[in-house]
Amino acid sequence: MKLKIAIQKSGRLYEDSVKLLKDCGIDLKNGVNKLKTESDNFPMEIYFLRDDDIPQYVEDAVADIGIVGENVLLEKNKKAEIVEQLGFGKCRLSVAVGRGEKYDGVQFLEGKKIATTYPVLVQRYLDTHKINAEIHEISGSVEIAPGIGLADAIVDLVSSGSTLFMNGLKEVETVLKSQAVLIRNAQLGAAQQEILDKLLFRIRAVKKARNNKYVLLNAPNDQLEEIIRLLPGMKSPTVLPLAEPGWSSVHSVLSENEFWDIIEKLKSAGAQGILVVPIEKMII
Numbered sequence: 492m493k494l495k496i497a498i499q500k501s502g503r504l505y506e507d508s509v510k511l512l513k514d515c516g517i518d519l520k521n522g523v524n525k526l527k528t529e530s531d532n533f534p535m536e537i538y539f540l541r542d543d544d545i546p547q548y549v550e551d552a553v554a555d556i557g558i559v560g561e562n563v564l565l566e567k568n569k570k571a572e573i574v575e576q577l578g579f580g581k582c583r584l585s586v587a588v589g590r591g592e593k594y595d596g597v598q599f600l601e602g603k604k605i606a607t608t609y610p611v612l613v614q615r616y617l618d619t620h621k622i623n624a625e626i627h628e629i630s631g632s633v634e635i636a637p638g639i640g641l642a643d644a645i646v647d648l649v650s651s652g653s654t655l656f657m658n659g660l661k662e663v664e665t666v667l668k669s670q671a672v673l674i675r676n677a678q679l680g681a682a683q684q685e686i687l688d689k690l691l692f693r694i695r696a697v698k699k700a701r702n703n704k705y706v707l708l709n710a711p712n713d714q715l716e717e718i719i720r721l722l723p724g725m726k727s728p729t730v731l732p733l734a735e736p737g738w739s740s741v742h743s744v745l746s747e748n749e750f751w752d753i754i755e756k757l758k759s760a761g762a763q764g765i766l767v768v769p770i771e772k773m774i775i
């Protein structure tokens with residue numbers, strides 16, 4: 492019995508999807524056949540597909556699970572359940588208009604032409620805002636549509652915003668925030684579910700590790716109490732005496748988002764020789 496997973500064949504999600512499996516200890520055979528491969532050390536078969544097709548394949552149980560952007564899943568409206576947010580492929584689906592336009596709120600879109608590759612999500616957005624507009628579905632290079640007179644506004648995926656900027660557009664509304672998600676077929680068999688649970692356990696350990704750093708530092712003993720107070724740690728930090736009298740070595744775990752803030756406080760509290768080390772897996 493193998494768990495069949497569908498991932499993007501090439502594109503923005505491909506590398507991070509393969510890396511996630513690798514970090515979960517799942518080695519992929521370098522098959523000649525780039526459509527399908529399997530793992531040597533985990534009961535898994537991997538299908539490489541266009542991201543747009545992944546929700547359908549998972550709904551039809553051709554694949555048991557898949558990795559796809561939440562934006563694609565919602566646009567396709569297929570019966571597949573999200574099991575985990577994966578923390579990569581982050582982007583937003585945004586409304587953009589020409590930089591010269593006087594944009595004064597969503598009402599701007601009333602009666603306008605909007606170019607997008609996401610007609611379903613755009614229609615839903617317009618409906619919730621009670622706006623009538625004409626949607627032009629196009630399959631790519633949406634950002635050039637206003638410039639060539641095809642549309643008054645676009646709805647497209649944005650991460651840094653530099654593509655919009657280069658095309659003389661400005662981002663004015665966010666329709667949806669998205670990231671890569673792990674999805675599963677709604678009626679997964681017990682055996683597949685068991686393998687999925689194993690995979691999920693590993694994915695969560697990898698995600699935790701990615702969000703945390705291991706920190707080692709030297710602290711003068713008279714400052715030890717204050718330094719320990721600054722460290723959240725998993726339980727409490729490890730404190731070991733140094734060979735030099737009056738000093739200790741302190742080990743702890745810091746999360747990425749509080750990291751810089753705490754490091755600065757540790758320094759001003761007298762910590763020295765601060766080492767920050769990546770964590771490979773974290774199981775708590």
Ligand code: ATP
Pocket residue numbers: 499500501502503504540541542543559560561562563580581582648649650651669670671
């Ligand atoms: P495919 O050939 O598989 O159909 P694609 O061209 O439709 O690929 P990509 O551009 O590779 O898709 O993007 C895949 C996913 O990556 C998007 O659906 C989205 O979830 C995510 N993504 C993250 N940042 C961006 C971005 N700046 N622009 C587009 N997609 C992004």
Ligand code: ZN
Pocket residue numbers: 541542543
């Ligand atoms: Zn696509």
